Amino acid sequence: MLSTLIYRSHITEHVQLETLNDLARKANKINKSSDVTGILLFNGTHFFQLLEGPEAAVKAVYSRICQDPRHHNLVELLRDYAPARRFGHVGMELFDLRLHDQETVLESVLEKCTTKYQMTYADRALQFLRTFVEAREKENYFEIPAASGWTFIRNETEQREGDAALVAADEVSFAFQPIVDPFACEIVSLEALLRGPQGESPLDYFARLTREQLYQVDLRSKKIAFAQAKKLGIEGMTLSINLLPMTLVEVPDAVSFLLDEMAAQGLVPEQVMVEFTENEIISQPEAFEAAIRQLKAAGISLALDDFGAGFAGLSLLTRIQPDKIKIDRAIISDVHKSGPKQAIIHAILKCCASLEIGVIAEGIEQPEEWMWLEAAGVTQFQGFLFSEPELNGVAAVAWPELI
Numbered sequence: 473m474l475s476t477l478i479y480r481s482h483i484t485e486h487v488q489l490e491t492l493n494d495l496a497r498k499a500n501k502i503n504k505s506s507d508v509t510g511i512l513l514f515n516g517t518h519f520f521q522l523l524e525g526p527e528a529a530v531k532a533v534y535s536r537i538c539q540d541p542r543h544h545n546l547v548e549l550l551r552d553y554a555p556a557r558r559f560g561h562v563g564m565e566l567f568d569l570r571l572h573d574q575e576t577v578l579e580s581v582l583e584k585c586t587t588k589y590q591m592t593y594a595d596r597a598l599q600f601l602r603t604f605v606e607a608r609e610k611e612n613y614f615e616i617p618a619a620s621g622w623t624f625i626r627n628e629t630e631q632r633e634g635d636a637a638l639v640a641a642d643e644v645s646f647a648f649q650p651i652v653d654p655f656a657c658e659i660v661s662l663e664a665l666l667r668g669p670q671g672e673s674p675l676d677y678f679a680r681l682t683r684e685q686l687y688q689v690d691l692r693s694k695k696i697a698f699a700q701a702k703k704l705g706i707e708g709m710t711l712s713i714n715l716l717p718m719t720l721v722e723v724p725d726a727v728s729f730l731l732d733e734m735a736a737q738g739l740v741p742e743q744v745m746v747e748f749t750e751n752e753i754i755s756q757p758e759a760f761e762a763a764i765r766q767l768k769a770a771g772i773s774l775a776l777d778d779f780g781a782g783f784a785g786l787s788l789l790t791r792i793q794p795d796k797i798k799i800d801r802a803i804i805s806d807v808h809k810s811g812p813k814q815a816i817i818h819a820i821l822k823c824c825a826s827l828e829i830g831v832i833a834e835g836i837e838q839p840e841e842w843m844w845l846e847a848a849g850v851t852q853f854q855g856f857l858f859s860e861p862e863l864n865g866v867a868a869v870a871w872p873e874l875i
C-alpha cells in the first residue's frame with residue numbers, strides 16, 4: 473500500500489551545511505532503488521521531510537533516518553495512506569529555505585507535485601509542507617537536550633516507611649507513589665494505590681467482588697489509606713485517593729465516612745484529593761455531579777484521572793471542572809516523538825490554563841518525555857522515572873541533575 477510519512481527534526485550542531493547536498497545525492501540513489509520519494513526541506517535549523525512509497529520501504533528508510541546522528545528531536549507528524557504519490561518522481565529532492573523566499577520555495581516544491589487533485593482539494597500532507605515553509609508552528613518546536621545530559625539521583629533520606637502491621641492479612645493495603653515537581657525538587661503529593669490482600673491490582677481484586685461489596689470495600693479501604701498516610705507524615709503535601717465514581721452515589725453517607733476517617737488521622741479535607749476516572753463517570757453523570765458537590769462542599773478537591781483515555785475527553789470539562797487533571801500515560805508515552813500527541817497536549821494545557829485547572833503528567837518513564845512536557849509547561853509529574861509505588865511506604869525519589 474502506498475504510504476506517506478512526514479517528520480521534522482533538528483540538525484545536529486557539528487554538521488557542516490555543505491555536506492547536505494552530498495546527503496541528498498546518496499539518499500536519492502537509495503530512495504530510487506527502494507521506490508521511495510523523499511522531499512526534504514531545510515531552514516538552517518530544522519529539517520522537514522515527506523517520504524512516500526510502499527509502506528515497508530518507507531518504514532525501512534525512516535528507521536535508518538531515525539538512527540542518523542546528523543539530526544535529533546525527530547517528531548513524526550503524519551503517517552497516512554494515499555491513492556497516488558503527490559511527488560511522482562522517485563528519489564530525493566532537497567529544498568534549502570535559506571536560499572530563496574518562502575513564496576519561491578513553495579512554488580518550486582509544488583511544481584514537483586504530480587497529482588492534480590491534491591493541488592485542488594485540501595490535502596493534509598501539503599498543508600504540513602506549507603506550514604513548515606511559512607514557519608507557522610515554530611513556537612512548538614522544542615529543543616530537547618539529550619537524555620544522556622541528565623543523571624537521576626535517588627535521595628534515600630526522603631524514603632518513608634508506613635506500618636505494615638496496620639493491615640490485617642485479609643485486608644487491602646496501599647502502595648504510595650509521589651507526584652513530584654522536579655525543578656523545585658519537591659514531592660507535591662502522594663497517591664495511595666490500592667493493592668488486594670495478595671498484592672493484586674485494584675482491577676483484579678475488584679473483579680472478585682459483588683457490586684455491593686465493591687463500593688463498600690472501595691470506600692472503607694480509605695480508612696487504611698488515611699492511617700498509613702498519617703504514619704508516612706504528609707504535612708505540606710496532598711494525599712490523592714482513588715474512588716469509583718459510583719461509590720459516592722451508591723454508599724449512603726460516603727462523604728461523611730471520608731471526613732470522619734480523615735479527622736481520626738488528623739488530616740484536613742483540603743489536604744485530600746479524590747481521583748476519578750473519566751470513562752466511569754459518564755455512565756451516570758447527573759448522580760455523579762450531585763455526589764461531587766458534597767465532596768467540594770466539604771473542602772475535598774477533585775482530579776480527573778487517565779484524562780484523554782476514555783470517551784468523554786474534553787467535553788467532560790464542559791460539565792465538571794476538576795481542580796486537576798492527570799493526562800493518561802497513553803498520551804504521555806513517547807510524546808517527544810509524536811506530532812499528534814504533542815498537539816493534543818498543547819490543546820489540553822491551553823484549555824486547562826483557561827479554566828485554571830492544574831495538570832499532572834502520569835506514567836513518565838523516559839527523560840525525554842519529562843523534558844518535552846516541562847518545555848510545554850507541565851510542572852507536576854508521576855512515573856517510574858522519578859519514583860515507583862512502594863507498598864506501605866514511599867520509595868526514594870530520583871531527582872534530575874544536569875551532568
Ligand code: FMN
Nearest residue numbers: 499502503510512519521533536537540542543564
Ligand atoms: N537516506 C535515505 O535513504 N533516504 C532519505 O530520504 C534520507 N533522508 C534523510 C534526511 C535527513 C534529514 C538525514 C539527516 C538523513 C537522511 N538520509 C536518508 C540518510 C539516512 O539517515 C542514512 O544515512 C542512509 O539511508 C544510509 O543508511 P546507512 O548509513 O545505514 O547505510
